[in-house]
Amino acid sequence: MSQKVLVLPGDGIGPEIVAEAVRVLDCLRADFGLEVEVEHGLIGGAGYDHAGKPLPDDTLAMAREADAILLGAVGGPRYDKLARPLRPERGLLAIRSELGLFGNLRPAILYPQLADASALRPEVVSGLDIMIVRELTGGIYFGQPRGIRELPGGEREGFNTLVYRESEIERIGRLGFMTAQKRGGRLCSVDKANVLEVTELWREVMTGLAAEYPDVELSHMYVDNAAMQLVRSPKQFDVIVTENMFGDILSDCAAMLTGSIGMLPSASLDERGKGLYEPVHGSAPDIAGQGVANPLATILSLGMMLRYSLGRGDLADRVQQAVGQVLDQGLRTPDIQSAGTRSVSTGDMGNAVVEAL
Amino acid sequence: MSQKVLVLPGDGIGPEIVAEAVRVLDCLRADFGLEVEVEHGLIGGAGYDHAGKPLPDDTLAMAREADAILLGAVGGPRYDKLARPLRPERGLLAIRSELGLFGNLRPAILYPQLADASALRPEVVSGLDIMIVRELTGGIYFGQPRGIRELPGGEREGFNTLVYRESEIERIGRLGFMTAQKRGGRLCSVDKANVLEVTELWREVMTGLAAEYPDVELSHMYVDNAAMQLVRSPKQFDVIVTENMFGDILSDCAAMLTGSIGMLPSASLDERGKGLYEPVHGSAPDIAGQGVANPLATILSLGMMLRYSLGRGDLADRVQQAVGQVLDQGLRTPDIQSAGTRSVSTGDMGNAVVEAL
Numbered sequence: 001m002s003q004k005v006l007v008l009p010g011d012g013i014g015p016e017i018v019a020e021a022v023r024v025l026d027c028l029r030a031d032f033g034l035e036v037e038v039e040h041g042l043i044g045g046a047g048y049d050h051a052g053k054p055l056p057d058d059t060l061a062m063a064r065e066a067d068a069i070l071l072g073a074v075g076g077p078r079y080d081k082l083a084r085p086l087r088p089e090r091g092l093l094a095i096r097s098e099l100g101l102f103g104n105l106r107p108a109i110l111y112p113q114l115a116d117a118s119a120l121r122p123e124v125v126s127g128l129d130i131m132i133v134r135e136l137t138g139g140i141y142f143g144q145p146r147g148i149r150e151l152p153g154g155e156r157e158g159f160n161t162l163v164y165r166e167s168e169i170e171r172i173g174r175l176g177f178m179t180a181q182k183r184g185g186r187l188c189s190v191d192k193a194n195v196l197e198v199t200e201l202w203r204e205v206m207t208g209l210a211a212e213y214p215d216v217e218l219s220h221m222y223v224d225n226a227a228m229q230l231v232r233s234p235k236q237f238d239v240i241v242t243e244n245m246f247g248d249i250l251s252d253c254a255a256m257l258t259g260s261i262g263m264l265p266s267a268s269l270d271e272r273g274k275g276l277y278e279p280v281h282g283s284a285p286d287i288a289g290q291g292v293a294n295p296l297a298t299i300l301s302l303g304m305m306l307r308y309s310l311g312r313g314d315l316a317d318r319v320q321q322a323v324g325q326v327l328d329q330g331l332r333t334p335d336i337q338s339a340g341t342r343s344v345s346t347g348d349m350g351n352a353v354v355e356a357l
Numbered sequence: 358m359s360q361k362v363l364v365l366p367g368d369g370i371g372p373e374i375v376a377e378a379v380r381v382l383d384c385l386r387a388d389f390g391l392e393v394e395v396e397h398g399l400i401g402g403a404g405y406d407h408a409g410k411p412l413p414d415d416t417l418a419m420a421r422e423a424d425a426i427l428l429g430a431v432g433g434p435r436y437d438k439l440a441r442p443l444r445p446e447r448g449l450l451a452i453r454s455e456l457g458l459f460g461n462l463r464p465a466i467l468y469p470q471l472a473d474a475s476a477l478r479p480e481v482v483s484g485l486d487i488m489i490v491r492e493l494t495g496g497i498y499f500g501q502p503r504g505i506r507e508l509p510g511g512e513r514e515g516f517n518t519l520v521y522r523e524s525e526i527e528r529i530g531r532l533g534f535m536t537a538q539k540r541g542g543r544l545c546s547v548d549k550a551n552v553l554e555v556t557e558l559w560r561e562v563m564t565g566l567a568a569e570y571p572d573v574e575l576s577h578m579y580v581d582n583a584a585m586q587l588v589r590s591p592k593q594f595d596v597i598v599t600e601n602m603f604g605d606i607l608s609d610c611a612a613m614l615t616g617s618i619g620m621l622p623s624a625s626l627d628e629r630g631k632g633l634y635e636p637v638h639g640s641a642p643d644i645a646g647q648g649v650a651n652p653l654a655t656i657l658s659l660g661m662m663l664r665y666s667l668g669r670g671d672l673a674d675r676v677q678q679a680v681g682q683v684l685d686q687g688l689r690t691p692d693i694q695s696a697g698t699r700s701v702s703t704g705d706m707g708n709a710v711v712e713a714l
């Protein structure tokens with residue numbers, strides 16, 4: 001009856017950081033009675049190298065069987081010359097879509113130990129704790145028709161379609177409301193309803209849902225204003241729910257407010273709680289293989305997996321506490337280093353978390 | 358042979374702040390030999406009140422005749438219940454589109470006198486001076502087909518179309534390159550070419566143009582990364598060129614980095630240098646009529662008009678210097694006030710600029 005976890009290291013620093021998260025996972029299996037089977041697969045550039053496409057068939061088959069997936073990161077300069085459909089990030093888009101992972105949870109948390117890392121003034125960001133709920137399998141990322149066509153006369157034109165149906169909006173909306181219920185009870189829905197019909201419908205559906213969640217306070221904000229407010233006073237937000245493209249932009253903006261994206265995990269969930277978990281940061285090919293990458297975002301992604309897919313919120317809490325402890329001990333990979341802290345390698349950091357557990 | 362300036366105060370604080378800019382304009386006509394005819398018109402909520410639509414026919418006719426347009430701001434709670442096509446902001450979208458004002462220049466400048474206002478650490482933003490060149494008459498704002506339709510089964514679906522043809526991209530691209538030539542010589546084109554075909558074409562066209570501007574260094578950045586980099590180290594940018602929706606989001610984000618959007622002007626240009634000039638901030642209905650609004654963004658918008666549409670860069674310089682002087686004198690409207698400065702009204706601020714001239 002044990003659950004299955006698929007591990008997809010990917011490219012760049014992916015394998016290094018995932019290895020540390022797997023050590024944490026092994027520790028939980030050995031010492032905390034976590035019963036999971038672990039398999040490994042290839043995705044991104046590694047998938048292309050192995051099978052000629054960024055989401056190989058065997059990887060997809062294993063992913064369908066798994067209860068949860070831990071992903072490192074994809075992409076690297078070696079693959080930049082490939083035709084777009086073969087590029088590493090297409091593997092990521094494909095697995096999201098194929099598995100129906102519509103609900104992307106992206107926390108932006110400022111760790112008090114890392115307050116110095118932010119480009120914002122301490123009083124603006126201290127204690128920051130926002131959750132962005134991004135729709136991940138719809139909108140302009142996947143909308144049809146799309147392409148580049150030749151117009152009469154020979155000029156070319158590119159076109160993409162932003163499209164959402166009510167049920168898609170409702171589904172992500174409910175995830176937003178339920179997330180707010182478990183947190184501060186405030187949900188800000190971000191749209192551009194003054195210009196885009198799609199988000200007019202978005203706003204209408206969100207407003208309709210509000211009656212079912214009387215304990216959540218719903219507000220609406222235009223996306224341009226949301227980008228401003230994130231910079232001006234980010235702590236005004238509890239949970240933000242938004243569509244795919246806006247969520248891509250705003251979640252990266254929110255992540256960077258903390259100054260330490262090497263610390264930020266994410267979850268992408270389907271309708272039954274199956275999920276893909278990955279750090280917010282990228283594959284950082286420039287530092288790959290040097291043992292300097294920060295594994296904490298991946299370890300915290302494992303924490304989210306324990307909570308959302310494996311039903312082990314207790315172990316998720318332990319992992320989070322362990323990460324807090326190693327920060328308290330002053331251990332830092334180079335990306336989050338500051339005066340008076342101790343520089344450690346990727347492996348040392350993984351060790352330290354395992355020991356703290 | 359004198360040129361025509363159309364003044365459109367709009368709603369909220371629009372009339373107050375435009376009145377001060379008009380006093381500056383009158384001063385330039387009286388004392389600096391500026392030869393312009395000035396007309397007034399209605400737009401936004403004021404247009405709706407007057408003629409039942411946010412861009413009345415007579416306003417549009419005057420706008421077509423004018424060489425340059427000075428706009429205050431549009432919108433207010435009184436109009437929030439109107440059907441969307443009648444709302445104030447639709448007047449703004451319509452005038453941009455009808456006049457072909459495709460080239461939106463949005464500077465984000467941190468005035469040294471106002472460095473305290475930013476939410477970012479002083480070292481991250483001191484000396485900030487970015488120009489965002491936003492495409493303003495294409496993309497998803499105006500793309501067809503668009504709307505909300507009923508699917509078989511009764512569910513509704515919203516759809517919008519992001520579309521650009523090569524000539525539209527080339528036109529805004531050239532404006533970006535030319536703007537970079539007059540500044541630091543660096544142009545960053547922002548797209549999402551890893552996901553959207555439209556911006557794949559965008560990137561291709563930008564890359565093609567680069568050969569014609571060997572003195573400009575072109576780079577490309579994905580929009581999510583651009584949002585991060587604006588927060589992380591905004592001074593890395595000189596000129597950013599991007600499509601309409603991305604430009605809406607990034608320019609507001611960049612504006613807020615300065616912490617004083619009451620200071621930021623904008624220009625929207627057609628192919629022959631005719632332009633509409635307006636502050637970046639909104640109509641602020643909450644403070645309308647109280648004489649506390651900051652007129653400097655509108656006065657600086659007049660400065661941009663002098664430079665880009667009226668061929669009077671000399672007077673534009675003078676206006677900018679005058680604004681610098683009043684800041685040096687410690688005069689501040691409430692929105693930009695800080696310890697040790699003197700709080701003044703909208704009218705006092707306008708007076709001070711006229712006197713500094």
Ligand SMILES: CC(C)[C@H](C(=O)O)[C@@H](O)C(=O)O
Nearest residue numbers: 089090092093248551552581
């Ligand atoms: C790599 C890219 C396709 C992806 C996205 O745009 O969704 C990434 O930016 C992300 O946010 O996970």
Ligand SMILES: CC(C)[C@H](C(=O)O)[C@@H](O)C(=O)O
Nearest residue numbers: 194195224446447449450605
């Ligand atoms: C009011 C709105 C339609 C407009 C836009 O989205 O272009 C505004 O946000 C702007 O940036 O000028």
